[in-house]
Amino acid sequence: MQEAKHVAVIMDGNGRWAKKQGFKERIKGHEVGASKVRELTIHASNVGIKYLTLYAFSTENWKRPKTEVNFLMTLMDRYLKNELPLFLENSVRFETIGNIKALSPKLQERIAYTKEQTAHFEGLTQVLAINYGSKDEIVRAVNEAVKIGDEVTQESFNMLLDTKNFPDVDILIRTGGDVRLSNYLLWQCAYSELFFTPTLWPEFSMEEFDQILQKFAKIERRFGGVN
Numbered sequence: 053m054q055e056a057k058h059v060a061v062i063m064d065g066n067g068r069w070a071k072k073q074g075f076k077e078r079i080k081g082h083e084v085g086a087s088k089v090r091e092l093t094i095h096a097s098n099v100g101i102k103y104l105t106l107y108a109f110s111t112e113n114w115k116r117p118k119t120e121v122n123f124l125m126t127l128m129d130r131y132l133k134n135e136l137p138l139f140l141e142n143s144v145r146f147e148t149i150g151n152i153k154a155l156s157p158k159l160q161e162r163i164a165y166t167k168e169q170t171a172h173f174e175g176l177t178q179v180l181a182i183n184y185g186s187k188d189e190i191v192r193a194v195n196e197a198v199k200i201g202d203e204v205t206q207e208s209f210n211m212l213l214d215t216k217n218f219p220d221v222d223i224l225i226r227t228g229g230d231v232r233l234s235n236y237l238l239w240q241c242a243y244s245e246l247f248f249t250p251t252l253w254p255e256f257s258m259e260e261f262d263q264i265l266q267k268f269a270k271i272e273r274r275f276g277g278v279n
Contacts, residue, residue, distance in 0.1 A: 056222040056268050058103040059096065060237055060244070063089070064228030065252030072252070079123045084254040086131050090138060095258045097142050097176035099265065103218050104178050105149070107236050111185030125159060128182065132162045136169060143175035149214035150184030151192070179218065186238040189214050215240050223268050225261075227253045243275050 066081030075081070089106060096104045109124055116124075132146075139146055146166045153160075163182075193212035197204050210216060221237055221244040229250040233241065247264050249256070 054269055058219050058221050059101055059223045060105040060221045062107045062226040063253040069252040069254040088254055093178050106180055108180045109182045111188050129159050129162050132166045139170045143173040145173040145177040146170045147179045148182050150182045154183050185235045227251050227256050245271055
């Protein structure tokens, strides 16, 4: 039986959930989705997950309507402000991946402050992927490697990625029914076990999460080798 150390989640289905519930605007789904993040963070910490990486805002999400983008940025700022006591109470370390330089100065300050306040914790690390795209991450890493000028190995390249301080992903979960990676952690998920569920993110339960962990525990991972 094996245990997962690093779980990554593509939290899809907020907008469709809001429409399903009869709300006129998609943003209600994002609000409920943020509450689900809180629930999963506490649960993942309790069951021993060490790293929980959540796809909060992709490099492609800037294409969405400006009102929705602005709301998502405000929601992230409010989320970090409101969740800091949760992080402190549960010894959760907060980190991000992605190019946060494109975010507002206020949100950058909030991110930096939250990281600073939780840096000493050794329990669960919650990682928000904000303005993140795997292709963008890899291109930035390639450009950095060119500047350094040394021969690139898989190990040295790995240290140039946003996730250099985290292990590779054991389990990737995508809610909402779509079966694709959507430019998410392509390097880090090379040997991840992939789980796709039709459940919309606001409806994703901790029971379903536990079922995925139980399925993962029974999988024989050979990483290209044999028994």
